[in-house]
Amino acid sequence: MSFVLSGCGAYFNQPTTPQQARISEGTQQTKKLKQLPEPQIPLEVGVYNFKDQTGQFKSIENVSTFSTAVTQGATTILIKALEDSGWFRPIERENFGNLQTERNIIRTTREQYQNSQNSAAQRLSPLKFAGIILEGGIISYDTNILTGGVGARYFGVGGSSQYRQDRITVYLRAVSTSTGEILKTVNVSKTILSQGVDVGLFRYVNFQRLLEVETGFTKNEPSQMAVQEAIEKAVMLLILEGIKDDLWSTKEGELKDQELIKEYELEQKLENDTELYERQYLKHEYRFAVSALGGVNFLDGDYTTSAIDFMSGVGLKVRLMPELGLNFQTNIMRFNATKDFKNWWVSESLNLEYNILPHDRLSPFFYAGPGVLFYADDTDTETLERWDSFFKLQVGAGLEYALTDRFSLIVQTDWNSVFSDKIDQLESGRRDDFYYNIGIGINYHFGPKSTNLKHIRK
Template sequence: MNNTLTKLCIVFASFLLVSCGAYFNQPVGNQEARIGETTKQTKKLYTLPDPAEPIIAGVYNFKDQTGQYKSIEAGSTFSTAITQGATTILIKALQDSKWFRPIERENLNNLLNERNIIRSTREEYKKPDDNSPTRLSPLLFAGILLEGGVVSYDSNIMTGGAGARYFGVGGSTQYRQDRITVYLRAVSTSTGEVLKTVYVSKTILSQAVDVSLFRYVNFERLLEVETGFTKNEPAQMAVQEAIEKSVEVLIVEGIKDKLWSTAEGEEKNKEIVDEYLLEKEVEESTGLYERRFLKNDYRNTANINFGMALVDGDYTTGILDYKAGLGYKYRIIPELSVGSDFQIFRLNSSPKTNHWWVSESIKVEYNMLPHDRLSPLFYAAPGILLFADDSPLLYLQRWDSFFNLKLGAGLEYDVSDRISFELNGEWNVTFSDKIDNLPHGRRDDYYYTFSLGLNYHFGSVKSKFKTNQ
């Protein structure tokens, strides 16, 4: 009983520590209406510098162009996956930025009808001695039109989770990620030219966590406890943040192309554009799943490595021993490289049988994710294995050679454009039973090597691969 309660306390304590933000703020009653939430992007719009002159902008329709409906486990639904009020969100974002004076165009007929009512009422009830004008002030006309919409809603672009259960005690977590994409373009009303087009994407995260206990704590006494929660990022907030970001990007892109300017002039313009270009460079080097992409323009790589070697022969007393190596490889394409490999190592079969060997190989390597900071790699390297020991042996003489085939796998981690670390392991097929100096087994001898290496990438940066141009 005590052990069960201890396990229960540990599981629940871990759960609460990891998820206390959501767990301790569960709704237990009705909540009052509140002013709408602001996103981090809303605050960025508030802090934008003032424009030299606000731009009069018209928005006729900024709508959901996906036509997508909410997905449910069973049955059908006619509820849309994305808010249909994107035009209203865009107009508010334009106002928050202080760079635009949005004018009413979505319900223009209502505005014109109301103006006609006002005009006719004034004319009908105007007194003979009243000299006040019956005409209304002219409507503002837009310098630019803002068009576009929500062009995609991708569901389940990434799903996953983890869990564990032991003797009825366990927990699990699951997550799902969706993504929306927004396009926004500015069109000149005088020429019809599309001045600038920008697009922004935003992920929507859903998480579920649960912990449970199902255990007999005594004879005919069953303890069953479970708790958990689910968090879904509001789709409307994601749409709002994406639209607000697109407004910010449109403003900065316009400053960069000298379509408009800040009130503070060229110096402030340059500061804003430089910050934006730095952010853009980071975003362009980031993949769909928030993976940081590297250019890896250098074709040549030199390697030095140190590690251990282990023989697998007829003896049962194989011991790890020393190994060092040098290597070079040339990238044909980002994923594929060829090169050479030189290693010196000692194979320790027994306390009396431990001798030095040298191997020289031609290496063909496949890098699975060449533009990622961390990438798995696989390679094969046929070559020659040379016995390099002066000790008098019965079956081996100095510089005896054997055909050798290396099959290896590893991980490469890029510290910078020029420096990376490589951790790998190799299985070496020798096609000979003499490697341990005991050719009485039923199979050939093998050996394994494990090493940690340092790679230095060099060559002309201008010599880029076509895929990176």
């Protein structure tokens, strides 16, 4: 719902009249480029061709098209980004032939004027040369890396929302013209979001009176804006990498350089801990974890009067691999089969736990294993005595959300088969008793950071 509402701005700003030409929009990265401190010495750079290296065309069903998927003017965008940063003085190299032709025209005209006026021809200023050449290009354009949607319809009234995410990647490198050495190479990726929302009503309001209403909108992030932002980010990274390696520096000196480097290293750490689809990467290298949880249980036996009752537990987990671990858990619970049968039980379980996304902040997990169920109530019955034990099998699933590196919240539910019909004190039919647990708790991770886990993670 929040995704749908966040996109409603396009619906309430529908164009109804022709719009006038306007100065092109800037990106968030444009503002950051212009806020960079001044360089000690602006660098003269040449850009020959920063081109689209993907060779992709727009994907349109049942239609042949020669329109490219991304802009072919990436060189112009790069030159504008270099100017906005204030760190570079771009020199015309993309259309150098045009420049050279115009200079020849000027030179010829002045020579002719010299011959007719018997005066010395004014010399042209020498062309500047670049100390650095910037190379690279748009190296990938991946479509439909993430698609999805949601919809519902009831009695002719409904709506739906769909989204699609593409991704563009650019590489930029600085080459020394005096030695040919590649000084730095940086790369940047930027996602491109497309979304659509539609709502409809189709209903007979009276006999032979049909009401049909439809509305909706689609919103596509301009690919040119995505290319611009990615190139501007690459220019900024090139500047910061150069400051870090003492290739150039700010006008304000060493203290400002160190401040920029510190901010850049923090951003690098956050980016290194983020995987595809903006998933934050967590290490989870602690070998052990203790857990405490509380919740409810439900006994499914021979009585139809069973009710939900109390359950709590503690556990100890040993991480064998980032995805795999052993979990020993003790639960104390009260089964509520009838008004007269409310007794306390203790269970011990040893489960093999599999974590699907071990390095994500939110991850589902599954567990299964054997265990023992003990009758722990003071009241003996005809079928049960204190500390009677029953073998059981447990299967469950849950979600774990990492609050910090050491603490995480867990929500889990499991099904337990006891292989006995005595749990509710009524042996009836051929089906054994079993019960469900639903709990919420917290994990505390501790112990040494296993070197084996680090090796597996790498």
